[in-house]
Amino acid sequence: MVLLAVLTAVFVLLGLWQVQRMGWKHALIAKVDARIHAAPVSLPGEGGIAAAGQGGLDYLRVRLAGTYLAPATALVRASSERGLGYWAMTPLRLDDGRTIWVNRGFLPAGTALGAARASVPGGPVSVIGLLRSSEPGGSMLQSNRPADDRWYSRDVAALSRARGAGQTLPLFVDSQAEQSGEPGRAPQPAAGLTTVHFPDNHLSYALTWFAMALLSVFGIWLAWRRGNATPA
Structure with missing residues (x-):
């Protein structure tokens, strides 16, 4: 007994x-739901990002303004509601001088890196999207292989080193909408495919x-x- x-x-x-x-x-689900449906806000300063800690700003809806660094674009393996393909990741040099990676959206399997770079708008752009935490190392099944330009997760620190993008913020943005006066010359990635599931x-x-x-x-x-x- x-x-x-x-x-x-x-x-x-x-x-x-x-x-x-x-x-x-x-409580977490309610907070995230409120964030993703809220009006976009300015990107927090570096002090605010540091104070929030890992994951503290996830899914915060933000508005960005800057210029894309198109040559640094990378393709990261992705599985979405549209099937297998890639996330088109491009760093954005913000008007305040900082740089943050933007997941511009989904491109289908078979898309060449050159086509992804050609899709990047030139000149000033504005982006609305959701803040996300970096995904270091790779996926559960495969590790990133920077030397081979094989990416299985959106590891912004590794992407920055591999692409020579300099110091970037430890977050990235899942683009929902993008505006530019100089559209890209290739088919655009499908934005707004962030999956929120807990x-x-x-x-x-x-x-x-x-x-x-x-x-x-x-x-x-x-x-x-x-x-x-x-x-x-």
Whole structure:
């Protein structure tokens, strides 16, 4: 019975932990939903970015103004609602002197790097999009191979080194809309394909742990009943 009592306590604690996680997850989903539907704001300063910490500004809707560094464009492997292809990543030199990478959107498989560069607008541009955290290293299955120009994640630090883009912000922007007086000369990437999905299975996990706790209590009751049964 002692073991069952310990297990009961453990299962209850795990269930309560999942309830707490559910509350945190629902608050996160509400915050992100509010951000992606809000009016765009100016990009925070470097102090604000540092203070927010890793992931603290994810999905903040921002407005940027600057000039693209088209020769530094890179193609990053992507899977989207349009199938397999690439994210077209290009650094944007902002009017305030900073540089940030912009995911201009999706290009289909088979797109050449030259075509992606040719699609970049010339001259001043304005961009509205969602801030995202850098994705260092690569995907779950494949590591980035900068020497071979093979990219499987949007690792802005590695992209900056490989493309000689200098110091860039530790974030990138998923473009939703772009305006320029000098459109690119090649087919444009499909913007606005950011997928926002947070797994929310905490309620089912909590119910599972609480059910295990109830079974343990039932086991304790059976053990107590057998121990106190009157011999025939």
